[in-house]
Amino acid sequence: MNSTPTADQTCEAAVPPAVRKCSYAEAIGQGLAQAMELSDRVCVLGQLVDYKPGVFGTTTGLVEKFGPDRVQDFAVAESAMTAAAIGAAIAGMRPVLIHHRLDFMLYSMDAIVNWLSLWRFKSNNASALPVVIRAIVGKGWGQGPQHSKSLHAWFAHLPGLRVAVPATAFDAKGLLLESIFGEDPAIIIEHRSLFGLSDNVPSRPYRVRYGKAVVRRKGKHVTLVAIGIMVPLALRAAVQLAAQSIDVEVIDLRTVSPLDIDSVCESVAKTGRLVVADPAWCTGSVAAEVIAAVCEREGRNLKANPGRVCLPDSHTPMSSALEEAYYPNEDSIVNRIVTQFQ
Amino acid sequence: MTIINHQTILEAGRYRELSLNGADPVVVARLHRFMLRLRRCEEALAREYHPADEMRCPVHFCIGQEAVPAALSESLTQDDYLFSHHRSHGYFLAKGAPMRAMFAEIYGKETGANGGKAGSQDISYAALNFFSGAILAGATAIAAGAALGFQLRNERRAVVAGFGESATDEGIFWETVNYAALRRLPLVLVCENNNYSVFSPMSKRQAVETVSDKVAAFGMKSVTLFGNDVIKVHAAIADAVEAARSGKGPTFIEAYTYRWSGHYGPESDDLVGYRSQAELDAWKANCPIALLEEALTAQDWLSTAQKTEMLHAIDSEIEESFSFAKTSPFPRDVDWAQMNLSNRSPLADKLLMDIDLDVFDENQTFVQAKGY
Numbered sequence: 001m002n003s004t005p006t007a008d009q010t011c012e013a014a015v016p017p018a019v020r021k022c023s024y025a026e027a028i029g030q031g032l033a034q035a036m037e038l039s040d041r042v043c044v045l046g047q048l049v050d051y052k053p054g055v056f057g058t059t060t061g062l063v064e065k066f067g068p069d070r071v072q073d074f075a076v077a078e079s080a081m082t083a084a085a086i087g088a089a090i091a092g093m094r095p096v097l098i099h100h101r102l103d104f105m106l107y108s109m110d111a112i113v114n115w116l117s118l119w120r121f122k123s124n125n126a127s128a129l130p131v132v133i134r135a136i137v138g139k140g141w142g143q144g145p146q147h148s149k150s151l152h153a154w155f156a157h158l159p160g161l162r163v164a165v166p167a168t169a170f171d172a173k174g175l176l177l178e179s180i181f182g183e184d185p186a187i188i189i190e191h192r193s194l195f196g197l198s199d200n201v202p203s204r205p206y207r208v209r210y211g212k213a214v215v216r217r218k219g220k221h222v223t224l225v226a227i228g229i230m231v232p233l234a235l236r237a238a239v240q241l242a243a244q245s246i247d248v249e250v251i252d253l254r255t256v257s258p259l260d261i262d263s264v265c266e267s268v269a270k271t272g273r274l275v276v277a278d279p280a281w282c283t284g285s286v287a288a289e290v291i292a293a294v295c296e297r298e299g300r301n302l303k304a305n306p307g308r309v310c311l312p313d314s315h316t317p318m319s320s321a322l323e324e325a326y327y328p329n330e331d332s333i334v335n336r337i338v339t340q341f342q
Numbered sequence: 343m344t345i346i347n348h349q350t351i352l353e354a355g356r357y358r359e360l361s362l363n364g365a366d367p368v369v370v371a372r373l374h375r376f377m378l379r380l381r382r383c384e385e386a387l388a389r390e391y392h393p394a395d396e397m398r399c400p401v402h403f404c405i406g407q408e409a410v411p412a413a414l415s416e417s418l419t420q421d422d423y424l425f426s427h428h429r430s431h432g433y434f435l436a437k438g439a440p441m442r443a444m445f446a447e448i449y450g451k452e453t454g455a456n457g458g459k460a461g462s463q464d465i466s467y468a469a470l471n472f473f474s475g476a477i478l479a480g481a482t483a484i485a486a487g488a489a490l491g492f493q494l495r496n497e498r499r500a501v502v503a504g505f506g507e508s509a510t511d512e513g514i515f516w517e518t519v520n521y522a523a524l525r526r527l528p529l530v531l532v533c534e535n536n537n538y539s540v541f542s543p544m545s546k547r548q549a550v551e552t553v554s555d556k557v558a559a560f561g562m563k564s565v566t567l568f569g570n571d572v573i574k575v576h577a578a579i580a581d582a583v584e585a586a587r588s589g590k591g592p593t594f595i596e597a598y599t600y601r602w603s604g605h606y607g608p609e610s611d612d613l614v615g616y617r618s619q620a621e622l623d624a625w626k627a628n629c630p631i632a633l634l635e636e637a638l639t640a641q642d643w644l645s646t647a648q649k650t651e652m653l654h655a656i657d658s659e660i661e662e663s664f665s666f667a668k669t670s671p672f673p674r675d676v677d678w679a680q681m682n683l684s685n686r687s688p689l690a691d692k693l694l695m696d697i698d699l700d701v702f703d704e705n706q707t708f709v710q711a712k713g714y
Contacts (some may be wrong), residue, residue: 034531038693043494045499069494075524080483080517087487087501090473093494095487110514114477115484120683124457126468128684159682174697181693207694258683310609 024194024200027169028134030056030195031176032096034205036066039094042180043070046098047083055098056136056195082108082133086115089129094180100187102135116185116187119158132179133187138325139229139279140193144318150228150280156257156289162186162210167231169199171254174208182210191229191279202260211258211324215267219249222273222337225264225290227253230277230309230333237333246337256286261293268294273340277333282310287338309333346566347552348360348544351598360571360637367643369416373572374593374638376415377408377631380432383441386660387431387448388608396668397448399461402429406602409569409630410504410534411436413576417583418502423479423488425503426474427534428463429601433504435515437472441659445667453670459567459681479512482531486518489527489586500586502530502579505542507596508539510553516560519594525590530582531557532571533596540605541616554596563596568628569597573637600625614695640688 022030035042044062046055050073054060063071074081078099085095099105105112106293112133119129138147162184166172172190179186180245216231217238226234231252249267253260254332257279268274274294278287287308294306351357356486362370383407391397404411418424418437426433434444439455447454448462455465475481485503492499509515510533522529533553537544544551558564565582567574575597602622604611612622626698638644660679 039689075517075521077514077517078522079514080521081512082484083480083518084487084490084521087484087489088491088494089487090484091488091491091495091501093491110477110480111483115475117482117682120684122456122460122464123466123468123473124459125681125684126456127466127473159678162683177689179691179693181690182687183689202695202697204698205694207690275700 017184019200019202021198022169022284023167023196023198024172025057025196027173027199027201028176028190029054030201031173031205032059033060035064035067035096035180036070038205039181040070041092042094042096043072043088044096044098045072045074045085047074047076047100048341049098055100056192059098078104078107079111082111083115084113086119086129089131090127094130094132096132096134096180099133099135100152102137102149102323103146103221105133105135107299112155112161113158117158119160120184121160122282128183129185130183132176134176134190135187136192138192140323142303142318142320143316145315149187150191150318152227152256153284153286153289155187156259156286160185161257163257164188164210164255165228166190166254167194167226167228167252169197169201171208173201174206175254177205178207178209178242189228193229197232208254210255211260212255213253213260213263214249215249215263216252217248217250219247219271220248221247221271222275223264223267223271224248224252224337225251225253225274225276226317227256227278227286229279233330234277234283234333237330237337240330240334241337244338246341248337249264253286253290259286261290261297264290264294265297268298269301272301274302274306275309275333275337275340276306277309277328280311281313282308283313285310307336307340308337309336311319346568346598348535348598351568352394352624355624357568357571357633359568359686360573360633362412362573362637362641362643365573369576369660370573370634370638370643372441373412373416373576374631374634374644376412376435377572377634378652379659380408380411380435381405381631382653382656383435383660384431386664387445388603390664391608398450399674400606401462402606403603403608404432404601405570406625406629407534407536408432409572409575409599410532410579410597413579414502414504414532417561417580418500420470421499421584423471423485423499424473425485425499425501426472427478427481427505427509428474428476430465430474433474434467434472437467437470439467439470439472442663442666443467445663446670449667449670450672451667451675453666458673464620479509479515479518481505481516482509482655483514485531486522486527486529488528489522489592490525491501493525493527498585498587500528500530502532502583503533504532507533507535507537507544507553508547509533511539511547512579519557519560519562522592523560526589528586528589530579530586531592531593531594531596532579535596535598536601537617538601538605541611541614543616552596554594557594562592564594564596566596570628570633572630572634574615588701599630602626612614612693
């Protein structure tokens, strides 16, 4: 299939031909372009989506191909934009909303909580809202207290929404397509530091299902569950720990609602140890939910207290010196896991 | 009245301007019957509400506000979309949805419009493109989105949102007005201005009390009228719906009206002292049904025998709806997982491939994002 010149053809050709090395941002752009080709019901709404830089490169080229009605720059009216997407979905469209920064999405909490998440339930399954919201979270380089909030736990708390936190380019494209062509509202939290990360991405449109975690690295001593940007850190921590003869099984949750607790429990049943790395505040986190859910089923089989590697319960500082102290890194994960064996 | 607002309407006293000149008697008869049916339905629900306490559901009655729903029932086809506020019963019936399904919903029964999950203030009937919701202005923007969907696909449909003036206290309403005017959406915004947000009058909530003046400043066509004159309300709504369907853009209609009952439930809330008896009496003297019947009788378009026969048929339907609601079973399904998300994805099944994950590259390069 032909894709947009910007998304697909700039990807480095690789072998086998069906798979190309692509950045996370390019994979998202490719997914959007393919979705819009597959169905004229798909439209993109967001601020500045029809300008050359696009949204960190993920929308570049779309307006030239699909026109300004389907790739629509929207007024700085996030709450009306989200509600309009709900209405468009009721009218049979499959809108994708994009927020350069998750913070702006919070203007639309009424639309998300009181309408979007509730719609299917209160219609008694007679009306569905396939609305996709992409929200981007920053990390580092002074993103500071405003642009660093990863609120996936808030949205995972609500029934009626699906929430994805893709960690790889492959998942970013597959989860986006699955969300657009699914029958339920989906919120995709994208960590901007992942946008330059590259992976093997199939050129054809494919799906990554919600509620299916994946084992990124097999191991037998400890289960390390990671979310979003913590996945690449977890994989590198696992390499460090292997040098200390600790064999880490790394599970990427991929979606936090629905949450694949079965896969985590299966791993914990084997390892007897659990650490969860979640790029969000510790209290009330998805990490807390994972540990609670695992303890309910596997608590008696744990050989050590489970642990969380999260952000401190504090807003994020701007200063690079404080950022360094604030964000957990590979070593934080390594240290937390080492204590499980002491 | 040259300037129409709550003050000038009260000062004018009994309304004398309802005119049937040029009106189609068949349409007028349907408007009349609709209002009568809605009034009887609300009165019957209010009477039944407490004795047995079988309706365990908050209900916002619309007695006194029948004209707008009647005009909508006459102006909309099945293809048009209607979004209602929490005072939803008139709108539900306006879209042609069955009374018995509404009663059963209020009773929380399996046979209710939404299987007892939504209740009065969130009731919907998707098959007839009718939806409602309680958090005031949200549905105005949702309606704009539906209008966008039809505009993008060149479908000739109108989308209407009905709401109270309190919804215009909320910011999303103004975002919607701006967006709908900008894109010339096929949208009709109908504001039933009954002056009160529960107890609080508009004068305590907005510096300029006429909403339509402000909407006009956003570049949207804006109409102000006495909302209990069903002939005028119908003409305005029918014009606006036709304008929407034919690509002439959105219209805002501000219909001044009054709620006779308390904010919710069958009892009066006048003991709170938020409005005067004189005000209530003045509005009851301007009852939308009485005003129309006066004109109908004067024209000899309605006889006592006709009205008696009409009431008999309406009361039978109400009786049957109660019986249906009361004898229907309660829902028993408690499979919560099936109620909030779909277990099917037919379009994704058709369009997307399942691909094995072995393509994952473990040695991914990771770049720290720099710059704003």
